[in-house]
Structures are given as structure tokens and as C-alpha cells.
Amino acid sequence: MNILVFVFKALRKLVSIMKSPLYNLFAQMQLYLNGVKFGGNIKVNGLIKVFVTRKGFINIGNSLKINSGNNYNVIGRQQKCIFWVDGKLDIGNNVGMSATAIICKTKIQIGSNVLIGGNTVIYDTDFHSLNYESRKNLNQDRIDAKSKPVIISDNVFIGAHTTILKGVTIGEGSIIGACSVVTKDIPQNEIWAGNPAKFIKLIDSKQNSI
Numbered sequence: 001m002n003i004l005v006f007v008f009k010a011l012r013k014l015v016s017i018m019k020s021p022l023y024n025l026f027a028q029m030q031l032y033l034n035g036v037k038f039g040g041n042i043k044v045n046g047l048i049k050v051f052v053t054r055k056g057f058i059n060i061g062n063s064l065k066i067n068s069g070n071n072y073n074v075i076g077r078q079q080k081c082i083f084w085v086d087g088k089l090d091i092g093n094n095v096g097m098s099a100t101a102i103i104c105k106t107k108i109q110i111g112s113n114v115l116i117g118g119n120t121v122i123y124d125t126d127f128h129s130l131n132y133e134s135r136k137n138l139n140q141d142r143i144d145a146k147s148k149p150v151i152i153s154d155n156v157f158i159g160a161h162t163t164i165l166k167g168v169t170i171g172e173g174s175i176i177g178a179c180s181v182v183t184k185d186i187p188q189n190e191i192w193a194g195n196p197a198k199f200i201k202l203i204d205s206k207q208n209s210i
Contacts, residue, residue, distance in 0.1 A: 024043065030050045037057075039062035043066070046072045047069055048081045052083075053086045056086045056088070057089070061112065063095075064091060075119075079119060080099070095110060095116070098160075105125035108124050109149070111153045112155075117157075118161070120163070124150045126145050128141055129145055162182065171187045172189070174188055174190050174191070174203070175191045181196050
């Protein structure tokens, strides 16, 4: 191997190792200062954005893994993970996500052992009123915007670039294909994909066995 290539790769690895504990420390400081209750073994690559309002609350279990920002999400769109919470956000144990945006106005619940693909967005709100007259007034627009809880059950796998909209429940063990837009409830152990997401097939019970 060319010596310059070797040195470059070695330095790149060294920098990555040195930055990792700093990212973890900074992430935990953000969580703490926003009043977030979180468990142990949180691993964060990159910088995250956390904003919790006075009436918002986040509860995070153990072993959360986050890839956020440049060089930490190789599938593209090098975005930071964003948590904007004005309601209640619950995240279970052993959850992984990359470049994910979670906007919680009322309630979002994410179970344990959930994988959330790069650039996925999860919204429990419409953000704006459906009434154009209300949208003319900023305060009224915000008041009239509809919001419904989102529930993502245990062992769900969400493909990259997926959009999950308000009022949706995704059943345990289900898989959402990449670039899907989820607009309605999905039963457990099913594969859905598309815009809007539609049923593709059942997941064989043998595929879920160890």
C-alpha cells in the first residue's frame, strides 16, 4: 500500500476515535440541559440538535445510537439528527437512527430494537391549518394545526428517506421500504412501501426467529 494512503487512512481513523467521546459528551450535555431523561450507553457520531419546550418531555432508554451530520451517514444527505419536542417523546432501548428529524407536538412513541434509516422524518403534526383563512394569521395557524400521536412498536425497521405522518401506528416487527410515505396504520409483521405506503407482503415467522 502506498505510504501516503496508509498515513491518510491511519490519521482519519485516529481523528474519528478522538472525536467520538467529545460528540457523546456534547450530546449528553444537550440532553441534560433540555431536561431529557436518558439511559446509559448512548453513542453519538456527529452533532445533534435538541430543542424541548417548557411543556415538552423526552424519555430515552439504554443504548441509543445516532449518526448525525457529515461523514456519518454514507447513504447521502449529510443532515444532523433533530429532536424538536413540544409534547412527549418516548424512545425505547437499543434504538438506532441516522440523520433523522423527529417533530413532536403531542406524542411520539418509539419502541425498543427499532432501526430508523437515514433521512427519515417523523411528524405528529400537520404544522399548518387546513383552513387558508387561519393560515393568514400565524397564531391562529399554529392553534388550528391538527396533531395526532405516532406509535412505532418494537422491532420495527424503517428504510431510508421515509416520511411518517401524524396519527400512524406501526405494528411490531414490521418493515417500511425506503422512500415510503406512511399515512395510515400498519399491522405487525408486514412489509409496506411506496407513496403512500401500501402492503407488500407478510413477514415469514421464520425470518423473525433467531
